[in-house]
Amino acid sequence: MGSGNVVETTTTTTTTATTTTSSTFMSDFIGKCGGNVVIDGGFATELERHGADLNDPLWSAKCLVDSPHLVRRVHLDYLDAGANIILTASYQATIQGFEAKGFSKEEAEALLRKSVEIACEAREIYYDRCTKDSWDFMENGRTSRRPILVAASVGSYGAYLADGSEYSGNYGDAITLETLKDFNRRRVQILANSGADLIAFETIPNKLEAKAYAELLEEEGIEIPAWFSFNSKDGINVVSGDPISECVSIADSCKQVVAVGINCTPPRFIHGLITSIRKVTSKPVLIYPNSGETYDGQTKQWVKSSGNVDEDFVSYIVKWREAGASLFGGCCRTTPKTIRGIATALSDKN
Ligand SMILES: C[S+](C)CC[C@H](N)C(=O)O
Ligand SMILES: N[C@@H](CCS)C(=O)O
Numbered sequence: 001m002g003s004g005n006v007v008e009t010t011t012t013t014t015t016t017a018t019t020t021t022s023s024t025f026m027s028d029f030i031g032k033c034g035g036n037v038v039i040d041g042g043f044a045t046e047l048e049r050h051g052a053d054l055n056d057p058l059w060s061a062k063c064l065v066d067s068p069h070l071v072r073r074v075h076l077d078y079l080d081a082g083a084n085i086i087l088t089a090s091y092q093a094t095i096q097g098f099e100a101k102g103f104s105k106e107e108a109e110a111l112l113r114k115s116v117e118i119a120c121e122a123r124e125i126y127y128d129r130c131t132k133d134s135w136d137f138m139e140n141g142r143t144s145r146r147p148i149l150v151a152a153s154v155g156s157y158g159a160y161l162a163d164g165s166e167y168s169g170n171y172g173d174a175i176t177l178e179t180l181k182d183f184n185r186r187r188v189q190i191l192a193n194s195g196a197d198l199i200a201f202e203t204i205p206n207k208l209e210a211k212a213y214a215e216l217l218e219e220e221g222i223e224i225p226a227w228f229s230f231n232s233k234d235g236i237n238v239v240s241g242d243p244i245s246e247c248v249s250i251a252d253s254c255k256q257v258v259a260v261g262i263n264c265t266p267p268r269f270i271h272g273l274i275t276s277i278r279k280v281t282s283k284p285v286l287i288y289p290n291s292g293e294t295y296d297g298q299t300k301q302w303v304k305s306s307g308n309v310d311e312d313f314v315s316y317i318v319k320w321r322e323a324g325a326s327l328f329g330g331c332c333r334t335t336p337k338t339i340r341g342i343a344t345a346l347s348d349k350n
């Protein structure tokens with residue numbers, strides 16, 4: 001496990017394998033955070049705000065190669081804004097994607113590890129700064145630090161395709177369960193052993209990919225927890241058209257999955273989706289919507305959605321909490337300002 005967080009695990013020895021489950025990992029963490037967890041905001045969005053050019057098949061993962069200082073800077077921006085969970089820059093970091101750019105397999109694997117190293121380093125810098133500036137507070141004579149987890153991001157296969165396919169989930173008939181498992185196998189192994197506290201499977205657009213991740217976690221005996229986060233463009237199904245209930249059921253049945261929810265989805269759909277998810281699972285629910293704009297995979301630009309206007313969603317956070325979510329952040333086109341607003345809205349409620 002990553003440093004700084006105590007996790008209760010129960011170890012079950014069977015005749016064939018040793019499995020480690022962590023059923024209380026997320027509920028313990030939510031408790032340590034006072035009942036609500038703040039996730040970070042749009043990572044690539046903030047990289048771009050600092051001047052990064054992400055018009056590249058690697059998208060934000062390009063910065064692992066050419067500007068790691070910006071990656072660290074963005075993590076610190078979100079920590080300063082109040083995040084309890086920061087996601088690594090590995091959303092579009094795949095061994096296959098790095099190899100296509102001329103890196104060796106070893107170099108590609110090192111870049112995946114580097115994404116976690118930078119996030120862990122940012123957490124240490126943040127904690128050191130807090131200590132120096134005496135931001136820590138004393139509780140029963142002991143110094144107490146804001147709990148912070150590093151989540152290793154795994155973007156979907158559609159992200160690797162680098163054409164916005166994570167918003168259609170349409171991979172064609174050639175892509176099977178086995179293709180998806182094999183595509184992700186080494187990446188997931190590396191990230192699971194990188195020092196991250198959990199794996200964040202993000203922007204999962206279809207049921208097939210959820211099934212592939214669940215089977216992969218089981219087959220590889222992955223010992224750190226994971227969350228599954230889906231995206232939707234109608235508030236009823238995930239983007240491929242697969243019912244959200246069926247996707248969430250897959251996450252619910254997977255013992256390594258400690259939270260399930262929705263990301264990179266317009267705010268106007270979030271309330272209904274939380275209600276639908278709640279009907280299928282008692283695992284903690286996470287939400288980190290985008291701004292409500294639409295991504296154009298050809299131009300790699302965000303465009304205003306016609307007809308539907310999503311306002312700044314910070315004012316909805318309390319309602320989403322009442323609907324049953326307990327982890328809240330932002331995805332594309334949200335910023336540290338959004339995250340600071342979420343942290344304030346939740347602390348006002350505590
Ligand atoms: C979450 S989307 C905005 C990431 C970028 C996309 N996979 C692309 O490469 O165009
Ligand atoms: N963690 C990624 C998700 C993109 S949908 C990011 O914020 O850039």
Ligand SMILES: [Zn+2]
Nearest residue numbers: 264290331332
């Ligand atoms: Zn997003």
